[in-house]
Amino acid sequence: MLNTAGLSLDQAPPIRVPFAFFLAAPFFVFLAGALLLWQGEAALLTRWSPSALALTHLIALGFLTQVMLGALFQMLPVLIGARVPGAAWIAPLVQVFLILGTLALAVGLQWGGAVWLSLGGGALAVGLAVFMGAAGVALARGRGAPRTLQAMRLALFGLLMTLLLGVLLVAGLLGVPIGGLTAWVDLHLGWALLGWVGMLILGVGYQVVPMFHVTPAYPAWLARPAAWVILSGLLLATAATLMGWGGLAVWGFGSAVGVLAIFALVTLDQQRRRERPRIDVTLLHWWSAMLSVLLAAVVWLSDGRAELVGVLVLVGVGLGLPSGMLFKIMPFLSWFHLQHRQVAARRFDVRLPHMQAFIPERWARVQFGLHLSALLALTLAAVWPETVWLTPLGALMMMSAAALLSWLQLGCYRRHLQIGRRFLTSCAQ
């Protein structure tokens, strides 16, 4: 019989819930930039340096995961027709744990200290577990495009594996004996980048790439097997790591990397065939992120520097794609919620500006330019770590991109509040 549980098509939750995630996220990029400015050489010299580890988590959790969680709380009704139960109070709870956990973990990784590491690992475990439980309920009830649903479910599984391995590694750092620690770090990284981030890009991309720019749907030869190949690759790598067969694990990761590279190529081709003529900032971010994926795959497959792969994935994809999405989602939500209030208050005398008025396109392009310069400088710095001025330059660019993003977001929110007040004030007259 028809499943109608959780059937609701309105834009839950209230706007402050996703906006809290969006507004807090650039702060972590700023922190990462500051850390890079201060400890930069070590970070790009080896991925095993304390600052490289701290930086990675500030960006991956503080920015990327934070933005994506905020967007998922908001977008699941649209993507899969089911909303996260109790999002209005679960989301702030998840966010508090995510923020505290990320900060504590970064401190622990940078300076050591059992207290910080266990605090960070513990808070992240609690926050992400609550998120996975709530989102799991929504995904179990979800319907619609089977490829999207499947990729989103597997992404959640990827997040779970990342978390479990992360907790294991924290235990290892705290002195629990774990054989072959570096192989477990690679596995944690593999699940994080391929199983969580990669799978999420697949799931979201299948929906939003055709939607945003009116392109043909993704071809079935890619969309049908893609998520499963990534999953089996990661499971193979996990089994191989358990058995201590490093060589086999590489094959597992390799197949997942290959699929994502093909996805990036197909995405670029889809967007080339788009019907909407305009090249907006979101499209620019998609292009630079997909090119970063391709380049990262080539470097990884040809056994290049891991630090270079890290820069391309973390900065090119991890900072770029969420920024591109924010420039569309935030103005839309601002407009949409105001429109609702206008209808509810029957105040059609107040004229609403259109989406673009909330974040000026020109400034969004400047922000993209700063992001691109940061990506370029840090990529070159990872290729030639001996050129000492490249890293601080990249760090400064990254901090200015984050600061401008933050400024534009605040402007968007301020505009939203300003117009919202007009419904109240002119009522009194």
Place this chain on the structure above:
Amino acid sequence: MSSIITEAFTHDHHACDHLLAAAEKSLTSGDWAVIGQASEALISTVNHHFDVEEQTLFPRLASIYRVASNPIEVMCSEHAQMRALLSDLGEAVAQRDRDTCQGVLETFHFLTQQHNSKEEIVLYPMADGALRDQATEIAGLVARES
């Protein structure tokens, strides 16, 4: 399970997407006769789609599945938002205001996408289940030459 309604209405959504893209493309031409034609085509096709949903599909679905009435209400209020944007578009074309045209189309596009997605995922499959014997007739209302 049959998917006649889902397929026909989803197809009509895509037809509207193509018309929106064409309207945006016409803006780059700067020829206001072309822009007027393109936006007219968009406005009339979208309005026809809404009419079929509001006058036929949704009422019939609601009469069988009471649980559908709340989502239907949400969908209809979004139709009202989109109709308002379309009338803004008509005004902007009459005033030959290119920037406003572009702004309205962008907002309309985003609103439409999230609206259509919810219909395609939830309401149309439900309608296919509930209105099996009328599916072909209802689908015929949006199946126009495209």
